[in-house]
Amino acid sequence: MATKLEVSSAFLSKVENGKKKPPQEWRDILIREYNLKPNDVKELDRCMYEAQNYDSIDISNWKDSDRMMMLSFARKFSSIDKNRLKSFLESELDDERKI
Numbered sequence: 001m002a003t004k005l006e007v008s009s010a011f012l013s014k015v016e017n018g019k020k021k022p023p024q025e026w027r028d029i030l031i032r033e034y035n036l037k038p039n040d041v042k043e044l045d046r047c048m049y050e051a052q053n054y055d056s057i058d059i060s061n062w063k064d065s066d067r068m069m070m071l072s073f074a075r076k077f078s079s080i081d082k083n084r085l086k087s088f089l090e091s092e093l094d095d096e097r098k099i
Helices: 009-016 026-033 038-053 064-079 082-098
Strands: none
Touching: 026 038
16 A cells, blocks of 8 residues: 555554544545545545544653543543533643743
8 A cells, every 4th residue: 555655654554543644645546546436435535534634642651640541531521511621721721820
């Protein structure tokens, strides 16, 4: 695949692992090189959109306890009371301004 996309295998690996975003030019190359059908193109477009608009935070260098806390927070994010979270973040921001 790296050869067809005219990139290094290292760069392709970074894209596959979410460390780099796939170039938009890949869309047409993938469609052509893999003879994608309309449903496959639709799925490719969805995946490309997600990859282009996905933000990530590198927590690989964090302490295990901090990483586990962040992952736990992320798993429960949808069920957290957003008003309480907003109040907490505002108070944290106020504390940072005092420093």
